[in-house]
Every structure is written in structure tokens, then in C-alpha cells.
Amino acid sequence: MLLLLFLILLSPLAQADSYHPPISSGYGNWSTAYEKARHFVCGLTLTEKVNLTTAVGTGQTLGYTLGIIPRLNFRGISNDDSPTGVRGTDYSSAFAPGLNLAMSWDRNLIYAQSYANGAEHKAKGINVALAPVSGPLGRSPEGGRNWEAFSPDPYLSGIAFGEAVSGMQASGAAAVGKHFILYEQEHFREVVEWNEWLAGPNITEPYSVTCDDRTFHELYLFPWYDAVHRGMAGVMCSYNQVNNTQVCQNDHLLNEVLKGELGFQGFVTSDDGSQHSGIDSALAGMDQTSPGETSPNGVDGFGESFWGPNLTLSVLNGSIPEWRLDDMVTRIMAAYYYLDQDDNYPELNFASSSLETYGYEYPKADVDWQQVNYHVDVRKNHSQIIRSVGANSAVLLKNTNNTLPLRRPKQIAIIGEDAGPSKYGPNGCEDRACVDGTVAMGWGSGTTNFPYLVDPLSAIQRRALEDGSVVQYVLDNWAIDQIGSVSSQASVCLTFINADSGEGYLEIDKNYGDRNNLTAWKRGDEMVKQVAVNCTQTVVIIHAPGPILMEEWIENPNVTAVLFAGFPGQESGNSLVDVLYGDVNPSGKLPWTVGKKRSDYSTDVLYEPNGLVPQLNFTEGLFIDYRHFDQSGIQPRFEFGYGLSYTNFSYHDIRIDEVLAPSATPSSSAASTAVNPSLCPSKSLNPSDYTFPATISSLTDYIYPYLAPSMTITTSLATPTVTIQPRTPSPQGGDPALYDVLYKVKVKVQNTGSVAGQEVSQLYLDLGNGEPVRQLRGFQKPLLKPGQTKDVTFDLRRRDVSIWDVVSQKWVEVTDLGTKIGVYVGASSRDLPLHDEISVSS
Ligand code: BGC
Secondary structure, rough: HHHHHHHHOOOOOOOOOOOOOOOOOOOOOHHHHHHHHHHHHHHHOOHHHHHEEHHHHHHHHOOEEEEHHHOEEEOOOHHHEOOOOOOOOOOOOOOOHHHHHHHHOOOHHHHHHHHHHHHHHHHHHOOOOOOOEOOOOOOOOOOHHHHHOOOOHHHHHEEEEHHHHHHHHHHHOOEEEEEOOOOOOOOOOOHHHHHHHOOOOOOOOOEEOOOOOOHHHHOOOHHHHHHHHOOEEEEEEEOOOOOEEEHHHHHHHHHHHHHOOOOOOOEEEEOOOOOOOOOHHHHHOOOOOOOOOOOOOOOOOOOOOOOOOHHHHHOOOOOOOOHHHHHHHHHHHHHHHHHHOOOOOOOOOOOOOOOOOOEEEEEOOOOOEEEOOOOOOOOOHHHHHHHHHHHHOOEEEHHHOOOOOOOOOOOEEEEEEHHHOOOOOOOHHHHHHHOOOHHHOOOOOOOOOOOOOOHHHHHHHHHHHHHOOOOEOOOOOOOOOHHHHHHOOOOOOEEEOOOOOEEEOOOOOOOOOOOOOOOOOOHHHHHHHHHHOOEEEEEEEEEEEOOOOOOOOOOOOOEEEEEEEEHHHHHHHHHHHHHOOOOOOOOOOOOOOOOOHHHHHOOOOOOOOOOOOOEEEEOOOOOHHHHHHHHHHOOOEEEEEEEEEEOOOOOOOOOOEEEEOOOOOOOOOEOOOOOOOOOOOOOOOOOOHHHOOOOOOOOOOOOOEEEEOOOOOOHHHHOOOOOOOOOOOOOOOOHHHHHEEEEEEEEEEOOOOOOOEEOOOOEEOOOOOOOOOOEEEEOOEEEEOOOEEEEEEEEEEEHEEEEEOOOOEEEEEEHHHHHEEEEEEEEOEEOOOOOEEEOOOO
């Protein structure tokens, strides 16, 4: 019955015939920004407004500059990637990606690194950082861009997403959360991209996802609440379709859910090529297009745009009401004022298209040769934060005979290509799309240039020499003889294996972004087994974008320690040494499950198109990752939340206190009946507002907002079936009552070992009602000295004890449905010594 209702509620929205754009009003701490924005926007001409919506398609920052208005001395807005640092420049840092931030489970580190990344964007003159990433959520472990994001658990992902947004925006740069939404694989995300890779039948549209409404809210949308609640300034709509409608022109997802239900106050920008229409996307809630191409599929379409002159025309001929354009621009400018970017924001001082000092200001047009790169060093002391993230995120999976930490080993063997530098340098391949030497980030647009990369070999060697150890190494995974001889002589063998994944526009060995398998690359398993034949202290170190299968060697008694290091960024080797030698006690925990075999997971990438428009049905519903392993009784190799320390912890004394919170307030998303919700007083237009000024000589491939000579204004172009029903959005993050803390769960955690350490203490709930056996709803990371006990408190918000009711379209507390809540606390999703209940009467 419930399933039937889901399907009805999310029935295909193939082409909307009515649109519900909410009028932004500047709730709460956005109100001043909105006032300033409205004042600014109402003083603009039609073409100046259009200019702010449409990236120009050429110019310095990957073509993302918008809205240069010389008349007002407004320098425009610059956007640039990425979650790992400013993309396409030099003298900036290469941070650890979302993967390691999630592995750290450390709110402070996530905030601190995101602040530093934002500060670097700002110092380079970038207003809008295209980061952080929470889509993909990580439905399938093979998903190519999972490493850019946090975790397939929506709670961990939401907390991390919120901290990342707050940290980044505290620096002054605007954060664009991406990619909204249900973008869970690389295969078939773009037509031309895929058809170029494929030998077989071509696809005609990007893949479309079908997902029931409850799963949508409880898994994929869940983290976006937290980020919007924390004031996220921008959202990037993704490449895929949902219910066979492009997300960037999906009225339900953008207008009703993001801007309505979640009360998102900022602007929605397209991804490169994710916009597939002009009028529909504007009416459905997209506010900005980048980089301005018209081709839906990323062909070199610079110089043309779905918007630019087409948007001007659509407003003039009535297809798009002017108030919608005003709302688009108000949202963009509100974000600018929200971050105080009108107050001495640094000038853009680099060109992401080149690292040369001199170049064309407009590279596509070969015009204006000048200094384009000022090589400003923005790194400050950020290397310390990166090193700390790397060390505090490493997950110790096995440690028998106290192999780690290392204690002045007599002879160390370092084995595997992943221990050493690349022959071509850390930036030797386009957007890091090769595996040569140690891997410290995945590939694609979520990368940045390394200022340097401390490889494990050099860092370990430096440290080992202090101890007087002998160090030997073999960096060729196929050098069987040398590996055999070096590993038989050493007292400890540090064996490095890896895997990689990335974004779909680049491939490695036919891994088209998504991984083709979950095993170690480059003979990794064989190499570990070979080393373990001779070496009784084989330590395996893994650099990978997600889980890898370890069954071939994990139980081998000579494999005495295993450390999963993720992708640590520029300080990789230093972070590793900190952990290997015990300067930092490992405290990372797995943000996903390590299964015993690939088929143990409930989900996988669709690798072969199942139609011209590939269809992905998320039939597993809520049961991805550990929720599936628990539900189906499958024993994982290492469960979600698992991770060892050099000390031990114990858990005692659970207590639940109810907090007196006001009862839930009704959601305020009632439809408004306003007919013409004008934001600016109407002005009469004259042709000079939209015709090409005689004073400008046009640049090739530059997107101007003026009407092309061929364009004539006729109202017959209007789409007659469109009914526009503006709605009033909710406050930022949706109903504020969702964030009320209803219960405080208190436990005592004790360090029972002999060294200080941090313990990621975890709280899981059993919410009944067809929900997973248990789901993460709290974590804390106390630092404990040997013998010390600390009180640890988990706050449960209303949303944490609720499920999405598809009938009322609201979050409903399960206790109101007559269900008592099981509460479990412990060290991982399967090590939960403490248990209590929240009863229905409370
Ligand atoms: C990616 C985005 C990125 C954009 C600009 C796209 O291919 O999906 O994440 O921000 O490129 O580089």
C-alpha cells in the first residue's frame, strides 16, 4: 500500500505544465543580504540582469565569470572548483577530499579544512567555490565520484556537509553544494561523453533515476537539509534525469523540494552541460548557467547558450516573467552580499586555463594579451591541517601482535608502486587521471594541482633514518624477484596497494569514472600474498576511493596490520608516518562497509545501457551499504563505523533525558496566490536595453546578453500551457522544528589502554516501521588519556527520530506512530554494548 502511494506521488514528471517557483524573500539572517540584492538588481537593465545569470563561456576562470557591469564598477562573479582546492592554479594547497573528512568523523577537522579551502579560493579572487560534494551519496561502492563526497550514510554525510559548508563560508567564499540530486554513477551521465567511450549502441539522453519518495527523503535528500540549514549559498543541479526529466529543469526537485520544502535561499547553478533547455530550466528553478554552452552534452558549444540572448528574448516575448529573472538575479546577488563579498573581496588573480604568467584575457577569442596569472601563494599553514586530516582519518583495520606502531625496526622493506613518486610528477596527468606512483586524490574536476606531494617512501625513509633503520624498497609491482628478496630480509614489510576512480570524462584502463571492480589495482593482491610468504610482519597500506575486497589475504597470519588511508592529499607520506610511528594514534573509522565479495552489496553501477535512455531503479530503497548487510544478515569483512586504535575503550552507563521542546510546528509551505509577485518596480524598456550596443566590438565565442540580429520579439513564442504558481518557501533548512533536540543520550567512555587516543563513539537507532535494523544518528569523538573516563552526549533532533510520511508529506516522529525507539551506543555499527529505549509515552 505504502509503495503504491510512493509511486503515485513521484509519478513521472516528464514535462511540467505548471511551475511553482517560490519567491525568495530572505528569511532570517538572509534578510539584509536580500535587501541589498534587491536594491542592486532593481537598478539593472534587462541585459545586465541576464548577464548575471549566464557565464560568458570564455575568459579567465574556466569560463565561469558572470555579470561584469562596467557602468557600476562591478567586477563580476567568478566560480571555480573544487573540494580538494582551487582548481587550475599554482601556489595553492591540495587538500584531502570528502572521503578522508568522513573517515575522520571529526567535525572540527572538517570545518577547519573547509575554512582553509574557502580561504584559498577567496585569496585567489574566486567568489564561488564549487564544493563541497554530497551527491553522489555513494549508493554503490564502485561509483566514480564517491571519494569527492562523504559517506553513503545520510546522517554522517549530512553532518559533514553542514560543517564543510559552514567552514568554507566562514572564510568568505560562497559554497556551492553539488550535485543535486540522485547522481550516483558516471556511466551515461552525458550523451556525447558516453557515446564517445562506447563501442556499442549509443544513448540518446542521460540516465534517469526512479526512487521512491521515502528513500529520496531519508537517504539522498537528508544531507541537503543540513547544508541548507547552515546557510549554503549555492547548489549545482546534476547531469542526470529523475523520472525522465533533467534535474536542472525539474520543477518538483528545484522549486518545490529544494527552494520550497528546504527553504533554500541561494541560487541554483547548472553543471557543465546539465542544462538541457532555456525556458523550462528558468521556470523550474535554475538561476545561473555555467559555463554557458548550449550543447546539452558538452560539445564545444562556447559562444552559444540556452540563456544569454535567449533569456533576454524569453523575457521580452513573455515566455519567462520578468519577476522570475529578477528572482534569479536576486538570489545570485543575495549570496554575494550574504558573504559580504562587496567589502574588499580580492581581485581575481589567476587564469585557470593556463599556468603561464601571460596569456589572453579571452583565450577562446585570442584577445587581450596580458598578465593573467599573478602566482599568489595562498597556502599559509594549511599543510598542517592537511597532515592532521590525513593522520586522523586513517583507519586501522587489523593490528595483530602490536605490529603497529613501529618501534625502531631494524630493517624496513617498502614495497609497491603506490609508495613512491610518479615518474611524471604529481601533476603529470590531466586532472590526475593516471595511476603512476602514490595516489593521493581521484581524478576529474574534483582535483587540484599538487604544490608538492609527500610520497610515503620519502617520508618513511626520512623518519627511519632517525632510528637507524635499514630501508630497502621495490617500486615495481611486477618485480617479483626483487620483491621476494627484499621482503625476506626485512623485519617489517610496508606493502602499498591502491585503486582509483574519478569523473566520467576521463578513463583509466576502461574504468569510465566508475570502478569496474572492487579489487586492488596493478597486481595488488598477488603482491601482498607474495610479500607475506617471506615476511612475518606484513603491513598493508591502502590508498583507494572506497572499499576494496581483501579476502585473498586479510586472514593470512603474516599480514599483521592493515591501514586504510583513503586519499590524503599533498601530505600523504607525512600523515602516514605520524600513524605508523604512533605520533598520532589512529582514530579514523570506516564511513562505509568492507564486504567480503562484490555481490554482498545490494547495489552496483549500471555498466551496459538498458535502453536509449538508461533507467536506474533504486529498488533497494533504504537498504544500501550497512543497512543492507544488517537487513540481509550478511557478515561483512569490516562493518560500517569500524576502526582500531593503539589503545582500547569501554562503554558504560547509558541514560536518556527527554528535552522539553515545543511540539512540531506545521510546515509553512502553503501556496501563495500572488499573480505578479514583482520584486522590482516595473520600468519601461527601450531597445537600447537589449540591442547590441554599437560601441562594443564583439568577441568570438563570448556570450552576450543582447539580442542577436536574427532575433525578433514576438509573443507567439510563449509556452501557452505553463501555469505559474509562486509559492512561499519554508525557512532555511525547512521546518525549524526539525532541528529541535528532543532527547539527550548520555554514556561514559573510558580509555582502558596505555596511550591517549580519540574514540569515535557512535549512536544508532532502531526506528521500526520498515526502517533499517539500525541507523546512525549520532557520533562524538572524545580524546581520552590512559585510564580517563568522559561523559559523552548525543543530541537527537526531531528529524533524527522521524521518518518521512509520504501521505502527509511530512517528517513524523515514530513515537507518534506508536513505535518505541531502540537506542544503541558503541564503537561501530556492530559493536554496540549499550542499549536503551525511548518509549512511546515519553
Ligand atoms: C563537474 C562539476 C564541476 C564542473 C566544472 C563538471 O564536469 O561535474 O563537479 O564543478 O565540471 O569543472
